[in-house]
Amino acid sequence: MKNISICVGSSCHLKGSYKIIEMAKEFIANHNLEDKVTLGGAFCLGRCTDGVTIKIDDEIICGVCPENFQQIFEEKVLNA
Numbered sequence: 496m497k498n499i500s501i502c503v504g505s506s507c508h509l510k511g512s513y514k515i516i517e518m519a520k521e522f523i524a525n526h527n528l529e530d531k532v533t534l535g536g537a538f539c540l541g542r543c544t545d546g547v548t549i550k551i552d553d554e555i556i557c558g559v560c561p562e563n564f565q566q567i568f569e570e571k572v573l574n575a
């Protein structure tokens with residue numbers, strides 16, 4: 496089971512973390528990962544200036560945006 500947390504702290508929120516949550520939900524549904532991945536929100540992960548920040552298991556990934564979302568999730572979630 497992989498744990499994905501998406502920062503919904505104020506800075507990441509302003510940078511569009513809700514959009515990333517929507518994309519993550521869609522990604523999980525499209526790849527039938529419901530049983531393999533948990534998705535949740537996180538409070539500030541301490542990397543506000545580099546948001547949107549997400550955490551996949553113990554790894555913090557910064558600068559997530561709609562443009563690089565697919566690549567990050569394919570690499571870190573699908574192919575991991």
Ligand code: FES
Nearest residue numbers: 502504507542543
């Ligand atoms: S608000 Fe997301 S890292 Fe601080």
